[in-house]
Amino acid sequence: MSTYAVLAATEGEEKINPLVPATYDIVWSAVCVVVIGFFFWKYVLPRFQTVLAERTDKIEGGIKRAEEAQAEAKEALEQYRAQLAEARQEAAKIREDARSQGQQILADMKVSAQEESDRIVASGHQQLAAQRQQIVAELRSELGRTAVDLAEKVIGEQLSDDVKRAGSIDRFLDELDSVGADSGK
Structure with missing residues (x-):
């Protein structure tokens, strides 16, 4: 019976929808939304757009x-590669120049060493020739004295005369040279 009592009580009144708010609530809510929307549109939205524009500029600027x-x-x-290639070419040129x-230095040193060797050999030949002449002259005079001494002993007379002695020595040496020349052939 209680359900009939509630229905009977509600028939006399207007039907109210509990999901729809009262008119004064809708009006005051609309006023608040308009005021908040105005402040949002006037102050918040421009700052928000400024921040977004700055970020966009930063991002685009960063890009x-x-x-x-x-x-x-x-x-x-590219400049580094070009410089590196140029440096490599220059290094190769320097290496080739140094080589x-x-x-050239080796060739010059060889020529210089050959010239020095030739000079030393020529000097040695000259010294040998001079020593040979000196030894031959010494041997001639020694051999001449020895020959005169022997001749004096064989002949039994003194060959004290220098002219005779020189002539005898020269004749003896000429004979020796001719014998030496004949035996050398």
Whole structure:
């Protein structure tokens, strides 16, 4: 019976929907929304748009700066590669110049050493010839004295006369030279 009592009580009144608010609540809520919307549109939205614009500029600027930096880096890399290639070419040229200079120095040293060797050999030949002449002259005079002494002993007379002695010595040496020449052939 209690359900009939509630229905009977509600028939006399207007039907009210519990999901729809009262009119005064809707009006005051609309006024608050308009005031808040005005402040949001007047103060918050411009600041928000400014912040968004700044961020957009920063991002786009950052991208542009990154692209510029990348372009500069590429350019610097190309310059570095060009300089490196140029340095390698220059190093190869320097090595080749040093190699050719080294070969030239070696050739000059060989020529100088050969000239010095030839000079030393020529000097040695000259010294040998001079010593030979000196030894031959000494041997001639010694051999001449010995021959005169022997001749004096064999002949039994003194060959004290220098002219005779010189003539005898020269004749004896000429005979020795002719005998030495005949035996050398």
